[in-house]
Amino acid sequence: MLKLYDGMSLYHGSYCEVRMPDLAKCAKGKDFGRGFYLTSSKEQAVKFLKTSIVKAVTAGLIEHGQDFGYVAKFEFVNKNNMSVHVFHEADHEWLHCVAAHRKKRIFPEVVNKMDKFDVIGGKIADDTTNAVLAAYVAGAFGAVGSRDADDFCIRQLLPNNLKDQYCFKTEAALDCLRFMESEQIWLKK
Template sequence: MKVYHASNTIIKRPDTLHSRVALDFGQGFYVTVLREQAIKYGERFKLRKQQAFLNVYELSDGWQAKNIKKFTAYDAEWLDFITANRRQRSVVSYDCVEGGIANDRIFRTIDLFLSQDISRDEALKRLRFEEPNHQICFLKQALIDAFLSFIDAEEI
């Protein structure tokens, strides 16, 4: 299956080390099956007067047989996992995490919750109406090395 990663550089050999900490699913390499979502994310680099590239990879079969956590909704478990990662608190260790991304609109709810401006219940009520999008975060380099192959990159 094809997956996409937007960046200000071409990444032929993805790794988990160059990611920022305190991201949704932790420090890792993020991809999505949604091409348009990756392109939209890549536009952020262009707004900062940087080059933007859509890196395309082949994700081979078998990766989901590993220690994977999959979130299918913006629910209490997802909220707890996201907020723990953003606060850099300890979470259950996985090789890879798949689920919805905290995009701009969703991040506003997360931000209000993290700053204690809204309660957990209020955050969950707001998230209930959001349609999950998609991201896969590879947290272990061995998983990237075994299942992710660079195909091409195109300038956005």
Template sequence: MTITLYHGSDVVVPQPLAKVGRNNLDFGLGFYATKIKKQAESWAIVIASRKGRATTPIISQYKFNLDSAKADGIRFKVFEEYNLEWLDYVVACRQGKTAWKQYDIVEGGVANDNVIDTVEDYEKGIITAEQALGQLRYKKVNHQICFINQKVIDNYLIFEKSITISTKE
């Protein structure tokens, strides 16, 4: 199975790099993409707006050969839902711990504006895991996939095209 993935930015990214970016993100250091085009558009708009008026939001589109990657023994971690394992993993990564290094790809929900307050309250000990999971149960799970291993990117992620996002209404 081949899936389409999108990366939102202010530049075209024909050759993604796994070791560029910040360490303390949801799933660790890697190249992030999503199956949800609208989500990538939102990310691109936010990134471009942070950089100023002359910057244009752009989506890079890829094909990812999931079956070939799995057949070749790529180390996947998939979080199907917001659960305690996801919560503890995201908190650990955001605290700079390196659980992500045991995987080539991590996939699951985004700790975005809809859920970040819950994650941060749990991280600070303001709420328990049970309370956090109770709140997360009602949140719509967005999608992100983090490519941690550069060889996986080079062998299975194929750039297709870039799409410029119009911000004019």
């Protein structure tokens, strides 16, 4: 069962070292909206490095050919009595939240509900996430939001194999992260 608790270690993988997260630099259109994303799995953070590097090269932030990134470790210290919502499973509510943040015109009531939270936690899918979710929001599995389309999409995402992610959406949430250390990781060729 997913939960966020005091003293929990969380990891963030990036093309650059991140000691002090900045919400202004966080991308929109991610699973739980704009925010600073972390995971309890160092392995998951390492896997994200390649994606982060590709995006940074495309955005002109780094030179092509960089073959290393950084995994930062943070400790969660709940000092602000934040509002936290955790999706314990990859279920219909989780799917609608992810779809709503990726395509604003669907499930606007979900976005409004989730905007009230400082932190949102839940499952993160594997590398097929983008293709499956794009197909879902395009209606390829049936009417978006229908039980059949939802069930089919969730089965495609293999929820039993999904790691976790925590989106820190507010300054109050970021204030609860204490930087511990950063490790440079070289990508295998």
